[in-house]
Amino acid sequence: MKVKVKFFAILRERAGTGEITKEIRKGSTVAELWEALQRDYSKLAPVDMRLLYAVNQVYVKADYVLKERDEVVFVPPVSGGS
Amino acid sequence: MFRVTREAIDLQGLVDFVTDPEAGAIVTFIGTTRNNNEGRKVIALDYEAYPEMAEKELARLGEEAKKRWDIRRMAIVHRIGPVRITESSVIIAVSAAHRADAFEACRFAIEEIKKSVPIWKKELFEGGEVWIGTQSGQPLPGR
Numbered sequence: 358m359k360v361k362v363k364f365f366a367i368l369r370e371r372a373g374t375g376e377i378t379k380e381i382r383k384g385s386t387v388a389e390l391w392e393a394l395q396r397d398y399s400k401l402a403p404v405d406m407r408l409l410y411a412v413n414q415v416y417v418k419a420d421y422v423l424k425e426r427d428e429v430v431f432v433p434p435v436s437g438g439s
Numbered sequence: 440m441f442r443v444t445r446e447a448i449d450l451q452g453l454v455d456f457v458t459d460p461e462a463g464a465i466v467t468f469i470g471t472t473r474n475n476n477e478g479r480k481v482i483a484l485d486y487e488a489y490p491e492m493a494e495k496e497l498a499r500l501g502e503e504a505k506k507r508w509d510i511r512r513m514a515i516v517h518r519i520g521p522v523r524i525t526e527s528s529v530i531i532a533v534s535a536a537h538r539a540d541a542f543e544a545c546r547f548a549i550e551e552i553k554k555s556v557p558i559w560k561k562e563l564f565e566g567g568e569v570w571i572g573t574q575s576g577q578p579l580p581g582r
Contacts, residue, residue, distance in 0.1 A: 366487050366559035367570040406573045411557065414492035430489055430557070434572035437486065437493075437517055437558030438549055439470025439528045 358383055358425040362394065367433050371400040381423060387412060388419035391431060406434055440514035441497035443488045443558070448516045453532035457512040462534035466541040468549050470529040472522045479564040486519040486528060489557040493517065496556040500548055504533070507547065508540040515548060517558055528560075 362379050364372045372394075379397075381390055387410045395402040409432040410417050416432075423429065440456050450467065457465055472484045501513045511534040522528045531548045535541035552558070560571050 363489065365489050365557065366561070367573050369487075411489070411492060414489075414495055416555075430492070432489075432557050433559065433570070435553070435555065435557055436560045436570070436572035437488075437529065437556050438553040439472065439484075 360423050360427045360429055363428065363430045365430065368401065368431055372398045385423050386419065387417060387421045387423060387429060390423060390429060408433060440516065441494050441501055443490050443493050443517045443519050445520045448518055448527050448530045450530055453514040453516060453530055456514045457532045457534040459511040459534045461536060462511045463536050464538035464541045465532060465534045466545045468531040468545050469527050470549065471527055472524050474524045476562060482563045482565065483521045483523045484528060485521045485561040485563055487559050488519045492557050500551045504544040504547055508544040510535040510540050510544045513544065
């Protein structure tokens with residue numbers, strides 16, 4: 358099945374793209390997707406920061422099981438405000 | 440009103456939005472780009488957002504503030520793209536019957552923005568650039 362992955366900020370720069378579609382096994386968790394992406398995009402590894410996970414614009418835990426067409430974002434440390 | 444925008448933020452627009460006949464106070468917070476940070480001469484802050492989620496998270500903060508304090512209305516607008524020295528990156532406006540609630544809710548909003556809203560800033564300084572916050576851990580969003 359396919360999921361959409363969006364990259365932002367430092368991860369967008371490291372991946373060299375802002376959005377991809379990724380084929381994953383049914384039952385994959387968001388953490389497993391991240392492992393796979395690190396193999397696809399070598400510059401994403403090693404992860405030298407704490408990442409949060411968001412699926413369909415809501416924060417989820419690492420063991421969240423992905424569904425077809427989910428929109429997944431790996432959230433690097435946020436720094437809005439001023 | 441909970442938005443991210445590429446345009447300069449209109450303070451009066453937010454004040455008008457939160458104006459309420461039952462309010463005795465309106466508190467505003469304006470976050471601006473400072474010309475220095477940790478010894479670096481800052482040229483600009485370049486903000487990036489996951490806009491759909493950022494607006495949802497800002498609205499969630501507004502809901503949370505309404506549960507905690509007796510406020511009338513709240514507006515938060517965060518700018519994205521380059522924000523130069525003295526320009527505003529974020530403006531918060533809160534109205535309440537009494538000033539204490541407005542001050543506290545406004546303070547809560549800006550502190551929470553820095554923890555949970557998917558907006559990032561790259562500091563452009565003389566001699567380089569750096570994504571702020573990527574060198575340290577971040578707390579989990581409060582929920």
